[in-house]
Amino acid sequence: MPLSFPPWNDEHEMLRKTVRDFTESRLTPHRYEWDKARSFPVREVFKEMGELGLLGIRFPEEYGGLGLDWWYTTAYVEELCKSLNGGVIMSTLVQTDMATPVVAEIGTPEQCEEFLVPVIKGEYIAALGITEPGAGSDVANITTTATKDGSDYIINGAKTYITNASVADFIVLAVRTGDEGHFGISLVLFPTNTPGFSVGRKLDKLGTHSIDSSEIHFDNCRIPQRYLLGQENAAFIHIMKNFQGERLVAALMGTAGMEIQLADCIEYGKTRQAFGRPIGKFQVWKHKFAEHLTSTAAAKLLTYRAVDALNNLDDATLYVSQAKLHVADLAQKVAYDCLQFHGGYGYVEEYDICRAYRDVRLLPIGGGTSEVMKEIIAKWSGL
Numbered sequence: 144m145p146l147s148f149p150p151w152n153d154e155h156e157m158l159r160k161t162v163r164d165f166t167e168s169r170l171t172p173h174r175y176e177w178d179k180a181r182s183f184p185v186r187e188v189f190k191e192m193g194e195l196g197l198l199g200i201r202f203p204e205e206y207g208g209l210g211l212d213w214w215y216t217t218a219y220v221e222e223l224c225k226s227l228n229g230g231v232i233m234s235t236l237v238q239t240d241m242a243t244p245v246v247a248e249i250g251t252p253e254q255c256e257e258f259l260v261p262v263i264k265g266e267y268i269a270a271l272g273i274t275e276p277g278a279g280s281d282v283a284n285i286t287t288t289a290t291k292d293g294s295d296y297i298i299n300g301a302k303t304y305i306t307n308a309s310v311a312d313f314i315v316l317a318v319r320t321g322d323e324g325h326f327g328i329s330l331v332l333f334p335t336n337t338p339g340f341s342v343g344r345k346l347d348k349l350g351t352h353s354i355d356s357s358e359i360h361f362d363n364c365r366i367p368q369r370y371l372l373g374q375e376n377a378a379f380i381h382i383m384k385n386f387q388g389e390r391l392v393a394a395l396m397g398t399a400g401m402e403i404q405l406a407d408c409i410e411y412g413k414t415r416q417a418f419g420r421p422i423g424k425f426q427v428w429k430h431k432f433a434e435h436l437t438s439t440a441a442a443k444l445l446t447y448r449a450v451d452a453l454n455n456l457d458d459a460t461l462y463v464s465q466a467k468l469h470v471a472d473l474a475q476k477v478a479y480d481c482l483q484f485h486g487g488y489g490y491v492e493e494y495d496i497c498r499a500y501r502d503v504r505l506l507p508i509g510g511g512t513s514e515v516m517k518e519i520i521a522k523w524s525g526l
């Protein structure tokens with residue numbers, strides 16, 4: 144039965160078609176090759192996406208964005224997931240939905256002109272630098288410092304797991320400008336051509352192979368104070384708000400991934416034979432997939448509720464956290480069974496489920512772990 148919620152209309156469909164056509168022609172055919180090469184032509188891809196208007200869906204029109212809402216982002220993420228390559232999806236979503244929304248939200252007009260406009264055009268690549276070797280879930284504990292010196296900040300410290308780090312033109316960087324704890328943290332716009340900045344080890348990861356997540360180092364890096372985003376020592380709340388969008392797109396990636404994997408299994412089950420019949424006809428699998436299709440539909444509605452909340456509420460934290468938690472954990476079970484259904488072929492790189500099984504493991508970790516989601520949900524529920 145078609146849903147009246149979400150409010151899909153012809154304009155959403157137009158955006159979907161643009162993303163789908165681009166994804167299916169430019170990204171999907173290279174999924175295996177780019178994963179194996181452990182890189183993809185990110186600058187070229189972003190330039191093309193910029194020309195198609197896909198890199199600024201919710202950003203203000205005055206900076207070249209489309210000024211649309213989270214339903215359009217939903218359509219964009221769902222179609223982008225048809226690239227079947229977690230690294231490409233992650234890298235692109237860092238550019239559009241993880242690193243840059245906070246710039247649009249609290250950046251000055253000058254900062255938006257200098258950083259957001261080229262991001263939307265696909266001329267600049269963005270990264271988000273929050274996590275440190277000693278502070279991941281515990282963001283309030285970061286130790287990378289920005290110390291005032293005349294009209295500049297001098298930055299010292301290190302970050303790790305930073306997606307897009309080796310290709311980024313700038314990093315939206317969390318730094319300590321004040322006392323210990325939540326209220327000593329600021330955000331700065333950090334150009335990666337600043338002397339003293341270096342990219343360290345590219346981490347040898349379980350999945351998302353097409354893009355690097357790297358260690359980065361800051362050794363007496365001097366940037367002008369005009370690159371401070373928002374108020375000094377007041378960034379924690381903006382980082383947490385920005386996380387809501389990051390977690391929502393993670394949930395959207397998870398639901399889209401499950402739908403794709405299940406549809407793939409339904410087709411595979413029609414052709415692969417065992418004991419004289421298509422394996423999809425074994426009742427054990429029919430029932431398993433019936434359960435997964437039902438759970439995925441429920442997870443999608445939970446995620447769409449979070450989309451609706453982000454569009455309409457001042458604070459969507461509870462809804463976003465519930466969607467991220469539920470989808471990330473369900474996606475592990477679905478990917479496990481979809482791989483199992485492929486038998487030995489599921490363990491072979493040419494089959495998409497092999498890559499998806501690796502990539503999906505990031506969902507309960509990145510952007511806030513499942514345990515952290517439970518902490519947030521408990522707090523919001525008065526526990």
Ligand SMILES: Cc1cc2nc3c(=O)[nH]c(=O)nc-3n(C[C@H](O)[C@H](O)[C@H](O)COP(=O)(O)OP(=O)(O)OC[C@H]3O[C@@H](n4cnc5c(N)ncnc54)[C@H](O)[C@@H]3O)c2cc1C
Pocket residue numbers: 237270271272273274278279280281303304305306307348351356505508509510511512513514515518
């Ligand atoms: C591939 C990849 C890409 C990434 N990209 C980026 C990026 O671009 N930018 C960026 O800034 N970061 C990035 N990250 C970092 C990511 O956000 C962190 O890994 C994540 O927030 C968890 O932090 P941590 O790894 O330090 O784990 P820790 O915080 O050390 O957690 C370890 C374990 O302890 C648990 N734990 C921690 N606190 C609690 C608690 N209060 N209650 C119960 N359990 C708890 C966690 O759930 C986890 O199971 C990336 C990570 C990966 C793996």
